[in-house]
Amino acid sequence: MYQFNFQPVFGNLDLLLYGAWLTVRLSLMAMVLGLIVSVLGAVAKTSGIRPLRWLTDVYVEVIRNTPFLVQIFFIFFGLPAAGISMSPNTAALVALVVNVGAYGTEIIRTGIESIPRGQIEAGRALGLSPVQIFRHVVMIPALRNIYPSLTSQFIYLMLTSSVVSIISANDLASAGADLNARTFASFEIYLVLTILYFLLALGFSTMFGAIRRVFFTYPASR
């Protein structure tokens, strides 16, 4: 009969909680930078400039059809051969941003395309500048339309970020791996890690719900 031993886990809970904080920080940074990449990608994709569109298409399709693990291996082990080397933590952030940027580009593109042309024409008729039109007529309503899919992609990003522990970047999963190497209470450690990730996912989903209520509900006065 298997003897459960949770002592190593609860005795080192502070390490795991610190790891959880690192995962939150890494995910938040990847979300913000990934959102910027996604908006740029979506603009490039909906722009009339052909080469720009092709380039974005290649980026989106390559990233969406290869595993994140292979992407991070390529960035961390492969790129130094091309003269670009990064620390594990930087490589992890770059890989996450590149990854979520491809999915986000597709999501935001559908949002932009969901804005009827007539609204943009109406904006122009009202004498709004192109920047004002882009911001108030296209981007904010587009973000409101795709908010649910974008935020669930962000939560998926947070869960995927556990893979960065494989190149020993610092996060919750690698805090668990360190503890496992010292104590060998594998099942107990990974059980608690899984619960912590679940709680993080719940936390992010609550946070996104709150942001939605504040910024993305009608009337669109803000």
Add this chain to the structure above:
Amino acid sequence: MIREFSSADLMFIVSAVRWTLILSAIAFLGGALGGLAVALARTAQGRLRRRIAAGFIQVFQGTPLLMQLFLVYFGLAVVGLPIDPLLAAAVALTLHASAYLGEIWRGAIEAVPPGQTEAATALSLSYKDRMRHVVLPQAMRLATAPTVGFLVQLIKGTSLASIIGFTELTRAGQIINNATFKPFLVFGTVAALYFVLCWPLSLLARRMEARMRLAVTR
């Protein structure tokens, strides 16, 4: 000793594709059975069954696949089974696929107009006949595009089996990289092979979705 990257190394990587495919097939077939059970439980009359299915989906969609793999891998020892990477990967990916397919198919079942079920009930069809001949065939049409889309996610997910030591495509790449130290070439090749597997499926899913949208708006 680091040796040169040869055609034999390339063949080793390419032939590892079959393990990625086998693992994907096992997980997809297991996940299809599990997913059907989850979707039926999620849309059932009984509240308890609905709750359990909803909890199952929430747990597996709310935790990393990597943790699920580790948990099953080390969990095998807890229930007294030998630790085997293939078994662990197959079980974890099956559970993972069951949750995702269950949620996709629940949506498809609920999208079938309730009048269909009511008409079938009025014709005094049993639950089994109602599902088999009325609801599921219609739900299946709606579900194919997102199911193919999930298959892409599943194939990519099998790469994580390399971490618990199962030699599929990604791990074959790691082994060759350790011997030849040509990471750019090796992981580039591995990525290209995944792309060859996944891209056609992505295109297929997108085409099915576009056709479905036309059918719905018509």
